[in-house]
Amino acid sequence: MANRSLAQVLTLRPGPGGPVWLIEFRAMGSPCRLHLAGVALPRAQELAELALAEVQRIEQAWSRYLDDSLVSRINRAAGTGKVVAVDAETAHLLDFADQLWRASEGRFDITSGVLRRAWNFRQASVPDAARLAQVCGLIGWADVAWNGEFISLPRTGMEIDFGGLGKEYAVDRVATLLIEAGQRSGVVNLGGDLRVLGPRPDGQAWQMAVAHPRQPGENLVSWPLLEGALATSGDYERCIEVAGRRYAHILDPRTGWPVSDWQSISVHAPACLAAGALCTVAMLSGPAAPDFLREQGVDFVACDAHGHLFTSEDTRCDLRAAC
Amino acid sequence: MAPAWGEAVVAATDHTRRTFGALTLAACALPGVMPAVAMAEEAPEHSLVAVKMSGYQDKQPGLDRLSVKSPSFYLLTPLGRQWAVEGSLTHDDVSGASPRYYTDVSGASRMHDDRVAGDLRLTRYFERQSLSIGLSHSGEHDYVSNALSITGTHASEDNNTTWNAGIGLSRDRINPVNELVVNERKRTVEWQVGVTHALSPLDLVQGTLTWSVGKGYFSDPYKLFDERPRERNSGVLLLRWNHWSPALAAAVRSSYRLYRDSFGVQAHTVELNVEKPLNAQWTLTPSLRYHTQRAADFYVDPVDNANVYPGPNGTPTYVSTDQRLSAFGALGLGMKLAWQWSPAWGADMKLERYEQRADWRLGGQGSPGVDPLKALQWQIGLSHKF
Numbered sequence: 001m002a003n004r005s006l007a008q009v010l011t012l013r014p015g016p017g018g019p020v021w022l023i024e025f026r027a028m029g030s031p032c033r034l035h036l037a038g039v040a041l042p043r044a045q046e047l048a049e050l051a052l053a054e055v056q057r058i059e060q061a062w063s064r065y066l067d068d069s070l071v072s073r074i075n076r077a078a079g080t081g082k083v084v085a086v087d088a089e090t091a092h093l094l095d096f097a098d099q100l101w102r103a104s105e106g107r108f109d110i111t112s113g114v115l116r117r118a119w120n121f122r123q124a125s126v127p128d129a130a131r132l133a134q135v136c137g138l139i140g141w142a143d144v145a146w147n148g149e150f151i152s153l154p155r156t157g158m159e160i161d162f163g164g165l166g167k168e169y170a171v172d173r174v175a176t177l178l179i180e181a182g183q184r185s186g187v188v189n190l191g192g193d194l195r196v197l198g199p200r201p202d203g204q205a206w207q208m209a210v211a212h213p214r215q216p217g218e219n220l221v222s223w224p225l226l227e228g229a230l231a232t233s234g235d236y237e238r239c240i241e242v243a244g245r246r247y248a249h250i251l252d253p254r255t256g257w258p259v260s261d262w263q264s265i266s267v268h269a270p271a272c273l274a275a276g277a278l279c280t281v282a283m284l285s286g287p288a289a290p291d292f293l294r295e296q297g298v299d300f301v302a303c304d305a306h307g308h309l310f311t312s313e314d315t316r317c318d319l320r321a322a323c
Numbered sequence: 324m325a326p327a328w329g330e331a332v333v334a335a336t337d338h339t340r341r342t343f344g345a346l347t348l349a350a351c352a353l354p355g356v357m358p359a360v361a362m363a364e365e366a367p368e369h370s371l372v373a374v375k376m377s378g379y380q381d382k383q384p385g386l387d388r389l390s391v392k393s394p395s396f397y398l399l400t401p402l403g404r405q406w407a408v409e410g411s412l413t414h415d416d417v418s419g420a421s422p423r424y425y426t427d428v429s430g431a432s433r434m435h436d437d438r439v440a441g442d443l444r445l446t447r448y449f450e451r452q453s454l455s456i457g458l459s460h461s462g463e464h465d466y467v468s469n470a471l472s473i474t475g476t477h478a479s480e481d482n483n484t485t486w487n488a489g490i491g492l493s494r495d496r497i498n499p500v501n502e503l504v505v506n507e508r509k510r511t512v513e514w515q516v517g518v519t520h521a522l523s524p525l526d527l528v529q530g531t532l533t534w535s536v537g538k539g540y541f542s543d544p545y546k547l548f549d550e551r552p553r554e555r556n557s558g559v560l561l562l563r564w565n566h567w568s569p570a571l572a573a574a575v576r577s578s579y580r581l582y583r584d585s586f587g588v589q590a591h592t593v594e595l596n597v598e599k600p601l602n603a604q605w606t607l608t609p610s611l612r613y614h615t616q617r618a619a620d621f622y623v624d625p626v627d628n629a630n631v632y633p634g635p636n637g638t639p640t641y642v643s644t645d646q647r648l649s650a651f652g653a654l655g656l657g658m659k660l661a662w663q664w665s666p667a668w669g670a671d672m673k674l675e676r677y678e679q680r681a682d683w684r685l686g687g688q689g690s691p692g693v694d695p696l697k698a699l700q701w702q703i704g705l706s707h708k709f
Contacts, residue, residue, distance in 0.1 A: 046602075088369075092353050099349050148404055172356040179358040182600050184572045198569045227569070270343075271357060274350035281346075296344035 020200075023048040027055045028063075028167050030191025034174075037185040038201035047183055051174045055190065058170045061090065064113070064161045071161060079156030086151055093165060094146060100277055101141045107284035108277065111153070112253035113161040114138045119258075121249050126242050136256045168231060168276030171195050175229075175272070187225075195229035195272045210317070211236075213263035213303055220264065221301055221309075223317040229272035233279040234264035250283050260305055261286045268299040268316070345480070358567070367407050370400040373706035381677075381698035410443040438463045451478045468495040474515070487531075489515040499544035509539030517561075525567040533559040542643075548635060549643050551621065557584035573599040587620030588648060591685070596657075604664055610675075612655035615685035619648040625692035649690035652683025667709060673702040 021044040023034040036044045063069045074084045100108040118127040118135040138158045145152040167190050174188045175195040184198040205224035212218040213236045235248030247258045265282045269275040282289040290310045293300045302310040351357050375395045395413035415438040442459035457472045474489030491513040517531035541551040563578040580592040596610035621641035635642050657675035679696040681689030
């Protein structure tokens with residue numbers, strides 16, 4: 001934990017059930033916020049340390065930017081025939097990724113990160129077909145040798161990454177640690193993926209909101225949460241326009257091309273890992289997304305390409321703020 | 324046992340009952356994702372070794388009865404991803420006065436005995452099932468017991484429900500030092516079925532039914548006037564409810580147990596404990612237990628007639644003066660403090676105060692003429708995961 005820095009408690013906001021502490025830090029390339037209520041300041045600081053240490057632990061294990069992370073070691077061994085031993089925690093996540101890949105018929109593929117080599121969302125250009133075909137040849141969870149203990153990527157240049165899973169899992173781990181440490185009121189928010197520890201000290205819900213995919217600074221819906229997790233996947237974070245056409249960073253690993261059926265999809269589920277994975281799969285599921293989410297029994301709000309909203313029948317979100 | 328991770332999570336977000344799909348459930352079932360209660364058909368990931376020392380002492384007015392200081396060792400280790408083996412070894416040093424019959428008879432002989440007991444269990448984990456076979460042995464110089472058990476579990480596709488079934492066989496051989504009987508035997512066959520169901524991410528309910536048929540020597544060779552039937556059939560119904568309370572930030576566990584046997588004993592036991600994490604390292608678990616039972620048909624109360632006492636009136640076929648077969652009520656109050664100072668190391672300390680009184684029996688008088696029994700049980704343990 002060499003780069004571990006003390007999380008700073010920034011704001012004290014008195015509320016009806018006592019102060020709500022806001023702790024902000026940066027991790028996993030995202031701004032992170034922790035709201036803790038019903039607790040004294042020294043304890044809030046202790047809990048913040050606990051949270052930060054857990055986020056950093058997970059980041060160091062799975063970051064593809066850190067040379068000594070497990071993910072980097074797995075990726076470096078690609079094409080060499082070497083197998084890499086995987087710890088139990090990572091094994092569970094890989095098993096879950098495998099399950100997602102099967103259930104989504106290949107739409108969710110943790111080897112698809114290589115597409116960023118072809119698509120540069122900082123430049124307004126579309127990759128040529130040859131380059132895209134070359135990169136797509138490096139995608140394929142089906143070809144990865146994974147036996148529950150050891151993993152080996154068959155082709156040089158292949159990569160796995162836990163984008164879409166790692167941050168969400170970190171949210172769940174932090175929430176679980178804090179709840180197990182006795183904290184009953186607060187919200188863990190890592191770069192927009194969040195989980196509620198429990199209601200506000202006065203029993204009220206936390207007022208959450210989903211960002212509007214086309215109007216920066218505006219909210220699509222507000223969403224009161226007493227518990228559970230909320231994650232959103234949108235086409236607006238990174239996109240380019242070429243010749244009047246919008247290309248979003250939601251890429252289908254089976255074709256290498258962006259999909260544009262949905263502007264954004266938000267899911268409320270008991271765990272952030274579930275919410276995050278489901279909205280990613282739903283974004284890639286085309287018109288079948290609402291049915292897929294209904295089958296999963298989760299509360300959701302999906303905004304299609306024309307700005308029309310689809311929700312679960314019994315949604316708890318507040319649509320009055322909707323566009 | 325290993326911590327119960329990867330629990331079946333069903334349901335309630337914002338208090339709405341929902342039936343989640345397979346992917347949602349799979350995410351929630353990943354170890355460490357949900358803070359909660361329950362179980363999974365999953366081989367343990369770590370080895371666990373634990374050492375425990377425990378002691379037991381009970382008292383009746385004027386007599387200290389028994390004290391057992393038993394060091395015990397426990398080892399659980401996974402063998403690959405699908406197998407686990409666990410074993411324990413206990414050595415009891417039993418000393419004190421031998422059990423006496425009616426509590427106002429003193430002068431019981433002192434006794435000292437060593438007991439060595441061990442068991443070994445091998446479990447194979449499948450995708451939704453587990454199967455285990457267990458062997459156990461316990462030996463004192465006058466009592467040797469060997470047992471074999473096979474149990475299986477099956478979890479539903481959504482992991483919300485787990486069924487379990489098991490069968491156990493035990494064979495005991497009894498050779499009391501007073502040679503009242505020689506090479507006596509006792510055989511018991513036990514069947515068990517149960518179901519565990521996750522009602523919500525916070526609630527787990529379980530029901531278990533156990534039926535056992537025993538044949539052989541059930542009497543106590545060290546007690547005067549103790550002649551019990553050579554067959555004892557018993558049934559147990561156990562209902563449990565584990566609830567994680569977000570308001571208390573604690574796990575509340577409650578249970579009810581109904582016991583009936585062919586001796587005529589019928590007992591009800593309710594128990595409540597609250598496991599409260601104080602912070603990341605310390606957990607406090609207070610517990611409360613109440614037990615009430617009806618006497619065995621052949622249990623005889625002390626009689627006033629000094630010519631007969633301490634024996635029974637007449638010459639009944641079956642008779643016992645063992646106060647464990649009498650009618651009574653009992654209360655147990657316990658406290659456990661656990662300290663997990665690192666992911667690998669933990670220690671715990673447990674103390675339970677137990678008191679048994681005839682007049683604490685529910686809804687009626689207990690057996691007359693039996694002194695209250697007070698017992699104190701303690702345990703300290705150290706565990707290491709690797």
